[in-house]
Amino acid sequence: MIKIENLEKVYKTEEIETTALNGINLHVKEGEFVSIMGPSGCGKSTLLNVMGLLDKPESGSYKFIETELLTLNDRERSNFRKRNMGFVFQNFNLIDELTVFENIELPLIYNKVPAGERKKLVNEIIGRMNIVNRSGHFPQQLSGGQQQRVAVARALVTKPKLVLADEPTGNLDSTHGNEVMELLCELNETGTTIVMVTHSSHDASFSNRIINLKDGHVISEKINKGRTEELI
């Protein structure tokens, strides 16, 4: 589904240039669950941002089901993103001024889904995520685990083809972390493609494939056998 070739990204400040991505090649199949690991500063978040169309690389190619995405303008990128991608962040990034229900509803509004339909979809996902009794609460009134559930629900409500997760358990204790990972696995089992950046090999063990980055290069790729069989 995703074909990334020769991706390069350089950060320039007044004095120094840092190469974040240095000729990255990466293919992701539909329905796959890929983890990207590596030490701090290796370029994993940059790669995720480029994949999520939140950042532009200097050169290379990024094809999503045969569509080249790097030639799109800002408006087209926005449109593509909202139709095809969902995001889960380490620090949840929920809007504090909106309730759980309203936070989850937000991407549907940008996708111009009619109000009745929106209500149905949000209630459905709230049921699935087990947060029904929290739908009127504001983010600050929830625990970290609950907040991340809401964030996941928000990422899924538009039924995206690809979910991008940036250290989704980074701010959670192990119990809540496991809950979220199980949620992502369930999701993956229903056919959603997931790309996740993580520091935790425990979390990575939930995925089909683990890609190791260092200094902007892919240095190794490991197939997680148990999970891959399930995929096949």
Add this chain to the structure above:
Amino acid sequence: MFKLNLKIALRNLWKNRGITSINVGGLAIALAAFILVMMYATYETTFDKENPNYDNIYVVGITYPEFKTYYTAAPFAKAIKQNFLEVESVGLIKESSFELTIKNGKKTLFTGKILAADYNAAKILNIQPKGGLVQPSGDVERLTYLSDKSMKTLFPSKKDNKPEMVGFGASNSGITGTIAGSIKNNLHSNFVFDGVSIGNELGNGDNYDMNNYTICLQLKSGTDVINLEQKITDLYQAELLKSKKGKRNDEIKGISAFLDPLSNLHLRPKAGNDTPYKILIALSVLGILILVIACINFTNLSIAQATKRAKEVGIKKVMGAFRLQLTTQFLVEIFMQCFVAIILALILAELILPSFNNLFQVQLTIWDLENKLFWQLPLILLVITIIAGIYPALVLSGFKPALVLKGNFSTSKQSYWLRNGLLVFQFSIAVVFIISLFTINSQLKYMQSQDVGFKTNQVVYIKNLTLFNKPAKMGSVNFEPVREKMLKIPGIQSATVATYIPGGTNGINSYSANGVKANIDFVNVEFDYFETLNIKLKEGRFFSNTFKTDTVNSAVVNETAAAKYGMKNPIGQTITGSGIEYKIVGVIKDFKSQGFEIAVQPTIYTINDPHGDYKTQIMVKIEENRMAEALAALKSQWLQINPKDGEDFRYEFLDELYGKLFKKQEQLQSVFFAAAILTIFIAILGLFAFAKYITNGRIKEIAVRKILGANDLQIFKLINKTFFVMVLVANLISWPLAYILTKKWLETFAYRVDMPILPFTLSALITILLTIVTVTIQARKAVKANPVDALKYE
């Protein structure tokens, strides 16, 4: 989506209600000031605008070598009408020079101003009595109309508009007349009156020596006014030559005519001063500046709030929001706040309006359907939304989600120079206002403490209709018996009568002495004039009834007059004017009869003046602690003391009349006081929020410094340093500007303080002190916080 954005906006505003109230409140206060200024400016610039021929009406003025005037000779009106086709209509008007008493039985009305107008002038000036303008019949008939208010005083229960018989003057005068009806008194006109008297033709017996009337013209549309002005000047000179055979040709050549449009008369008449115009300009600039400062604040505060909204922007962009959508969202939010500010401003303006009306002596109302405010306000709302909102909206909507959503985003580096620049600008304006206020204060203090050269505080000015001229002029009587009777009242120290009182304008006439001929001020007086006003003698003597010649050809001049004629030893020298050779018997020290703005004019005082004005202005000096008693006695005995004036004793305190000369400056002081307080207040509000924002951006730095051993004072110093520098820069920038402005203002006074230095140092002290206090209050929270909390999420 709109609903959701609205929710976010409202919840955000509520969460930050402190800053929101500062933001909206500050803007509302500034808007209220701006609304008042706009209303005032509209009012001041639309005098007589309802007149259908507004653009084609001109008043004829005459320029003499020393001065300009609107008074000219009645026959000139006829000459203009006969000679120029482009003149559609010519009218004559004249204002009554003294108070008239009108009686209906026991009811008495004192009219300050009766406007005499010929029928044409009434048509030109759109004078419309109730029931319409009627042409008087024949040459003699005068149709007199009184203002509604005056009519109410005389005939409280009158419902119809039928003519009424009234008595003029004292009840024993036997003069009666008819009031033809009532007229709406338009206070928003250059021609305000208590009543108007309309005749078919005025000034029929007048000649070119009698400059008693004002000519108004209605020109045909498209007339070349400059060309006409020249032609009218030529005509005037020709007419003067014809009528004044004795007058020298070159003297007449120095006289010219000018046309002053109706639209000029109120604010900047050519024959008068344009101070009201300057004040209006200053006020308008002030109003705009205050609004700009508030908008700057709004911009700064909105950007300061930006970090809090960054996450929202990031998430929305990730969800697929376009930048334009976000820009619109923020603009709508700011629009809502501006809208609330305007509503609050209208309420505030309504509350301030009575004091404002009182200060500027106007009758402004907001809730008038014809008020231009109703189309101006939506425009203002739009403009301030754009000025205050466009920049924050663009900054906020421009956040990069990849950066923002990392969670450690700060905007402090962005738009650093712009925001500091805006802050410096705000403070510069505040400093200019503070310096202006202090300078105005010191000038006013100077005016109040300075010796004006005469004393007004025990002098009562009695309004009087009896003429006391010598030699007798149309029914005038001798003042001596009146004085004697007044002096019998305990407490009355001296009494005199003159043509003019100090504080008003004097007459001007041509006098020659020592080979010099010049137009100088003249005042015709009676004995005890100088003594009553406590004017100081420089040399020679005052008038005295022990010298028989004093009532014939003695004159007293002031120092400036002696200097004007180049007289080293004026006593005993001759000065000629009004056909009399006067002998100078005394020189008085200059006294500021015209206040501080106009230099003391060369002035001659005489008792005998065949061409002078009427001596009617009685002045009485009364012992301070017997004032009430003496006034009561004067009131009760007035008919016996001054039978020709009748039973109505009317007086004013001279110090109050003289004090009116200071009124404009006191107005200015109030305005600048309000402006200085407002700008400082709004600038401090901005600083308050800005300091909060800066400290928030440096919380991590502060924490690190504290861990490394910095004490609180060092951190306070660190944070204050930037602001201290900014305020200092603001002071340095505004000093030259303030210097130029205040110097210019001081130069409008003939007598003024030296440019004071104190306002400059005071403004620096005040702004720096306020800044340090504000910033320190804001920084306290960051300084007192536990550094561990700030570094937790590192």
